[in-house]
Amino acid sequence: MIKLLRFMKGSYGFAIAAPLFMLLEVIMDLMQPTLMSNIVDVGIAQGDLPYIWATGGRMLLMAFIGVVGGLGCVACSAQAAVSFSSRLRQAVFNQIQGFSFVELDRFKTASLITRLTGDVTQIQSIVLMGLRIMVRSPLICIGGVVMAYWLSPRLSLILMIGLPFMLLMAAYFIWKTMPLFLAMQIKMDRVNAVMRENLLGIKVIKSFVGQKKEQQRFGKANQELMDRSVQAMQIMTVLFPLVNLVMNLSVVAVLWFGGRMVVSGGLEIGKIMAFINYLIQIMSSLMMVVMMSISLTRSQVSAERLNEVLETETSIRDMDTAPSLWAEDNETTRSKGSAIEFRDVSFKHHNSGEWVLKHIDLKILPGQTIGIIGTTGSGKSTLVSLIPRLYEATRGQVLVDGMDVREIPLKALRGHIGMVLQESILFSGTIEDNLRFSKETATAAELKEAAEAAEAWNFIEDKTDGLNAEVAQRGRNFSGGQKQRLSIARTLLRKPRILILDDATSAVDMLTEAKIREAIRQRMGQCTLLLIAQRIAAIKDADKILVMDEGCVTGFGTHRELLKTNEIYRHIAVSQLGEEVLADVG
Amino acid sequence: MWADKSKAEVKTGPPTGFGPRGGPGGGGPGHGMLTAKVKLKDSPKTMKRLLGYLEDKRRLLFFVILISVFSTAMTILGTRLNGLVVDRYVVQGDVRGLAMICILLTGMYLASALGIFVQSRIMIHVSQNTTALLRQDLFVKQQRLPIKYFDTHASGDLMSRLTNDIDNISMALSQNLTQFFNGIINVAGILVAMLLLSPYLTVISLVTLPFMFILTMILSRFTRKIYGQQQKQMGALNGYVEEMLSGQKAVLLFGREETAKADFAVYNEQLKKSAVWTFIGTGSLGPFMNLINNLTYLIVAVAGGYFVVQGRTTAGVVFSFLLFMRNFARPINELSNLFTTIQGALAGAERVFEVMDERAEQDRPDAVELTGVQGHVRLDDACFAYEPGKPIICHASLEAHPGTMTAIVGPTGAGKTTLISLLAKFYDLDEGHISIDGKDVASLTRDSIRKAIGIVLQDTFLFSESVKDNIRYGRLDATDEEIIEAAKMANAHSFIERLEQGYDTILSDNGENLSQGQRQLLSIARVILAKPAILVLDEATSSVDTRTELKIQEALLKLMEGRTSFVIAHRLSTIRNADQILVVHDGRIVERGSHQALLQRNGFYADLYNSQFRTGLVE
Numbered sequence A: 001m002i003k004l005l006r007f008m009k010g011s012y013g014f015a016i017a018a019p020l021f022m023l024l025e026v027i028m029d030l031m032q033p034t035l036m037s038n039i040v041d042v043g044i045a046q047g048d049l050p051y052i053w054a055t056g057g058r059m060l061l062m063a064f065i066g067v068v069g070g071l072g073c074v075a076c077s078a079q080a081a082v083s084f085s086s087r088l089r090q091a092v093f094n095q096i097q098g099f100s101f102v103e104l105d106r107f108k109t110a111s112l113i114t115r116l117t118g119d120v121t122q123i124q125s126i127v128l129m130g131l132r133i134m135v136r137s138p139l140i141c142i143g144g145v146v147m148a149y150w151l152s153p154r155l156s157l158i159l160m161i162g163l164p165f166m167l168l169m170a171a172y173f174i175w176k177t178m179p180l181f182l183a184m185q186i187k188m189d190r191v192n193a194v195m196r197e198n199l200l201g202i203k204v205i206k207s208f209v210g211q212k213k214e215q216q217r218f219g220k221a222n223q224e225l226m227d228r229s230v231q232a233m234q235i236m237t238v239l240f241p242l243v244n245l246v247m248n249l250s251v252v253a254v255l256w257f258g259g260r261m262v263v264s265g266g267l268e269i270g271k272i273m274a275f276i277n278y279l280i281q282i283m284s285s286l287m288m289v290v291m292m293s294i295s296l297t298r299s300q301v302s303a304e305r306l307n308e309v310l311e312t313e314t315s316i317r318d319m320d321t322a323p324s325l326w327a328e329d330n331e332t333t334r335s336k337g338s339a340i341e342f343r344d345v346s347f348k349h350h351n352s353g354e355w356v357l358k359h360i361d362l363k364i365l366p367g368q369t370i371g372i373i374g375t376t377g378s379g380k381s382t383l384v385s386l387i388p389r390l391y392e393a394t395r396g397q398v399l400v401d402g403m404d405v406r407e408i409p410l411k412a413l414r415g416h417i418g419m420v421l422q423e424s425i426l427f428s429g430t431i432e433d434n435l436r437f438s439k440e441t442a443t444a445a446e447l448k449e450a451a452e453a454a455e456a457w458n459f460i461e462d463k464t465d466g467l468n469a470e471v472a473q474r475g476r477n478f479s480g481g482q483k484q485r486l487s488i489a490r491t492l493l494r495k496p497r498i499l500i501l502d503d504a505t506s507a508v509d510m511l512t513e514a515k516i517r518e519a520i521r522q523r524m525g526q527c528t529l530l531l532i533a534q535r536i537a538a539i540k541d542a543d544k545i546l547v548m549d550e551g552c553v554t555g556f557g558t559h560r561e562l563l564k565t566n567e568i569y570r571h572i573a574v575s576q577l578g579e580e581v582l583a584d585v586g
Numbered sequence B: 001m002w003a004d005k006s007k008a009e010v011k012t013g014p015p016t017g018f019g020p021r022g023g024p025g026g027g028g029p030g031h032g033m034l035t036a037k038v039k040l041k042d043s044p045k046t047m048k049r050l051l052g053y054l055e056d057k058r059r060l061l062f063f064v065i066l067i068s069v070f071s072t073a074m075t076i077l078g079t080r081l082n083g084l085v086v087d088r089y090v091v092q093g094d095v096r097g098l099a100m101i102c103i104l105l106t107g108m109y110l111a112s113a114l115g116i117f118v119q120s121r122i123m124i125h126v127s128q129n130t131t132a133l134l135r136q137d138l139f140v141k142q143q144r145l146p147i148k149y150f151d152t153h154a155s156g157d158l159m160s161r162l163t164n165d166i167d168n169i170s171m172a173l174s175q176n177l178t179q180f181f182n183g184i185i186n187v188a189g190i191l192v193a194m195l196l197l198s199p200y201l202t203v204i205s206l207v208t209l210p211f212m213f214i215l216t217m218i219l220s221r222f223t224r225k226i227y228g229q230q231q232k233q234m235g236a237l238n239g240y241v242e243e244m245l246s247g248q249k250a251v252l253l254f255g256r257e258e259t260a261k262a263d264f265a266v267y268n269e270q271l272k273k274s275a276v277w278t279f280i281g282t283g284s285l286g287p288f289m290n291l292i293n294n295l296t297y298l299i300v301a302v303a304g305g306y307f308v309v310q311g312r313t314t315a316g317v318v319f320s321f322l323l324f325m326r327n328f329a330r331p332i333n334e335l336s337n338l339f340t341t342i343q344g345a346l347a348g349a350e351r352v353f354e355v356m357d358e359r360a361e362q363d364r365p366d367a368v369e370l371t372g373v374q375g376h377v378r379l380d381d382a383c384f385a386y387e388p389g390k391p392i393i394c395h396a397s398l399e400a401h402p403g404t405m406t407a408i409v410g411p412t413g414a415g416k417t418t419l420i421s422l423l424a425k426f427y428d429l430d431e432g433h434i435s436i437d438g439k440d441v442a443s444l445t446r447d448s449i450r451k452a453i454g455i456v457l458q459d460t461f462l463f464s465e466s467v468k469d470n471i472r473y474g475r476l477d478a479t480d481e482e483i484i485e486a487a488k489m490a491n492a493h494s495f496i497e498r499l500e501q502g503y504d505t506i507l508s509d510n511g512e513n514l515s516q517g518q519r520q521l522l523s524i525a526r527v528i529l530a531k532p533a534i535l536v537l538d539e540a541t542s543s544v545d546t547r548t549e550l551k552i553q554e555a556l557l558k559l560m561e562g563r564t565s566f567v568i569a570h571r572l573s574t575i576r577n578a579d580q581i582l583v584v585h586d587g588r589i590v591e592r593g594s595h596q597a598l599l600q601r602n603g604f605y606a607d608l609y610n611s612q613f614r615t616g617l618v619e
Helices: A002-008 A012-044 A049-097 A101-106 A109-151 A156-200 A202-207 A211-263 A269-310 A330-334 A380-385 A410-416 A431-436 A444-453 A457-462 A480-492 A510-523 A559-565 A567-577 B043-052 B055-090 B095-144 B147-152 B155-197 B199-205 B209-246 B248-253 B257-310 B315-356 B416-423 B446-452 B467-472 B480-489 B493-498 B516-530 B546-560 B572-577 B595-601 B604-617
Strands: A340-347 A357-364 A369-374 A395-400 A417-420 A498-502 A528-532 A544-549 A552-557 B377-385 B391-400 B405-409 B431-436 B453-456 B534-538 B564-568 B580-585 B588-593
Touching: A002 A049, A002 A269, A012 A049, A012 A109, A012 A269, A012 B257, A012 B315, A049 A109, A049 A269, A049 B257, A101 B248, A109 A156, A109 A269, A109 B209, A109 B257, A156 A202, A156 A211, A156 A269, A156 B095, A156 B155, A202 A211, A202 B147, A202 B453, A211 A269, A211 B055, A211 B095, A269 B055, A269 B315, A357 A380, A357 A552, A369 A380, A369 A567, A380 A498, A380 A528, A410 A417, A417 A480, A431 A444, A431 A480, A444 A457, A444 A480, A444 A510, A480 A498, A480 A510, A510 A528, A544 A559, A544 A567, A552 A559, A552 A567, A559 A567, B043 B315, B055 B095, B055 B155, B055 B315, B095 B155, B095 B315, B155 B199, B155 B315, B199 B257, B199 B315, B209 B248, B209 B257, B209 B315, B248 B257, B257 B315, B377 B416, B391 B416, B391 B431, B391 B588, B405 B416, B405 B572, B416 B534, B416 B564, B446 B453, B453 B516, B467 B480, B467 B516, B480 B493, B480 B516, B480 B546, B516 B546, B534 B546, B580 B595, B580 B604, B588 B595, B588 B604, B595 B604
Parallel strands: A369 A528, A369 A544, A417 A498, A498 A528, B405 B564, B405 B580, B453 B534, B534 B564
Antiparallel strands: A340 A357, A340 A395, A544 A552, B377 B391, B377 B431, B580 B588
């Protein structure tokens, strides 16, 4: 939490003004009982009506000064807290924008969203309360004690006993409840997790008639949450009456000792009244501090989660050395021989010990079409992800146009590599917005060309609004095949020099898929094309086909060559295309 | 003196507050802020229904009210005694009497503390039980909703009803309800006590009351407006965050980070403005209430002082009054605050009940269990549309004899998935009939139909439980041996063995720690375990790698033996093995027959086949 306070920078004025205004209000509040006691002891005792009026007037004035202080504090604290959270939110968002795939994999999307929405809101309300109550309560406590002492040093001995007792008690209870509330939070998360799973997996649950089982699972989580909640809150049911009791007993003590002092002439009645008033104010403020402390411990979790994001530096970024000259002048670089080269590349994810890619050596020439096929988890996607540096090779070198990708500025590198992912990501807006996502300056003709090449133009034209047709969140209103075609069109719009399709046509039927391939080849003749596919028909015409198995390249050649030499490839081909495939290879 | 622990300035309106919340880690994007719509359609009805949940706790609640009356009476009496102490003993110097009354007071306060303790214990049980019950009810209801409901409602919205709205209700029940009881009893009790003490002073001290109400009304009107605006902007921002972060990989690929930052800043800035005003609006109630309290205080002090001087009342009465005023103003302030939170809870309850009132899937009252399934499936003239007027399936008829395999082919978007979803009874037909073994499915129970049909869906879904439990989902009473057997058949055994904890490995979020293919294998094992009479495969094997697929196909072939199966397939081998092929195009079954027969027809299927498979053969 403390670490986050740096986001207050820029609102220090408000953050300081708020407690000052609060101080004003508190002072005014604390004056009221004393003035009241004056009315009783001086005004009433001596029957002095003008004095009563005058004191009343002073109380009125103070009440109004108090409200100015109170409103000032409200305004300043609102400004400070909101500005604070606004800065924090932006900082977290910006930090996430800097993340690479590695960090995005580590934090899950859902968790990042909760951090950015729920956690920030939680912190904001804590700051707001902090600037108001956390300031007000201690001020009233201190002020109250001072005033009480000033009224009667002897009576304030009662405070000296009651107050530490209550403080100890409060501290004990806070210490006790903190873990209980945390445990409750964990159970709450569990309940939510079961709920979310049931929403997402409803079809599976229904088809296996798993409702009963789910109800039991949920019932258990729900019961545990309830038990924990009751447990946590029950402690509070002890604390509050206890505090109340201590307070009331202190009042009785004041009455007893104060009463005897009045009888013996050492004290005025009005002072007892005022003293009791202060006592109540002090004790209630203390109660507030206890309540605040509990919610503060809960916000600690939020703060930690935000700090975790803020402190995570992206692992893939430009080298500090001067940006290289690699960029637009493709003519000169083209001559270097290979478009993409892997030199003894191995890769593993941070946390797992298994190598995903092992000693890959590969050379792809400019303009070639390369098909990539292999078993699930054989490392196909990882292999191509290394080219635009979405992940970083653990060992070895990946070269694009003869240059190590680490020496090429990320912006330039990714600007020239178009990659269509397995899952198509669309955003709400119009179709045109989505296409322009890759190139804002695209002309209408370019949009049409890209859409045509991706076999998307037909269904776009079919829409009444054409390119202006609405796309719902995540493209919910489009079929899987349509989404994939839009994603491809979006990438084609950039006219990348290297185009990677990572199983990007899996939901498109084969006829359309073939047309897309043909269109890409025709219109983007110069570009180097990498195709990951499950269907052999999609890649068999490629210049070369890369067969992967368990992180290794087991074959690299043409369809006919591989049918002869590569057993895995032959298996796949026969299963998909039938025995006939072998006929003319012999 | 039930300490004024919740003075008005504590409350910053609905956005903050104590009590259980969705909290970090849970909840949808709305997260506490989005849900508290202030607009209510029919609050008395909602309130009544919510109170219905407390029905069987009536006795306990009655008891709570009794205790509340008791402890309030104690407190009021105590306060009055304080005044009496001043008048009778202190002023007259009666130390013995003072001692007596102090002992009496101590006893009363002890009793009152005990009362509060018992009361809050009971209330916690009542409120937590009720919340748990409500949550369970909503959950059960949600499970019975038809798939169509989930198609048309965002899961984030449902999630927020299940979490934020229930939390709001829970908070209202656990804290506000008690406050409400106590508040009303306190106000009533104090009013009576004050009237008994001095009617004049009572009237004078109530002078400020109308101001309080007017102020609250004006403020809450302002706040409600600005709060609504804030909620809207918060919703927009959260929506943007959810969408962008979900698509973060695309943002990265296209180098749009800076644009995203700038766009976010716009949303953020907008929210900031309305948020500041919302907090000022909700926050200023506190100081204003404080002002009015202080004014009342001084009015009583001055007027009381005047009356004492005039000899119309005693110092002790004024003292009692002053103490009463502190206790009187608090519940009234609270009640006005409570009004907003209770309204928030009611809004939440309304959203919860809205789901509960949705039409659930329901079997006909005379529905019977489907048993001893042979697997003879007929579809007669079936029509179906997700939205009225946009039919997806038109007049489709098919017949599959027991033990046969039906392959469904067709271009994307032709309605293949919808067709098999209808067979799986995910949706109800708009027109036409489906029958299994000659029995109309409308006359059968849904659960028994679903048990008879095994489905492998396009998107696999796994639970965050152990691998073993995920497979067991197919048949809950399966033994560990049967599970391993099924896994072996689905060729999942070897990779499961390689997992760190084997079959006991806990899967994270929808099996994110597995590859797509492995997830698919698990879901196949699940169906294998279920041993259904009818099998429905929706492109299930398309994302499993080709080598593994070969093995899966073996397993599935074995599984399909003696079972009626419907397969959406892209594999030639599957199609060739099929007893009949249905060609779906634009929601209609345009051709049907065997592979050879269809080829000879030289129609739509032949075109499809030539473009997809023939090219693979001729170089």
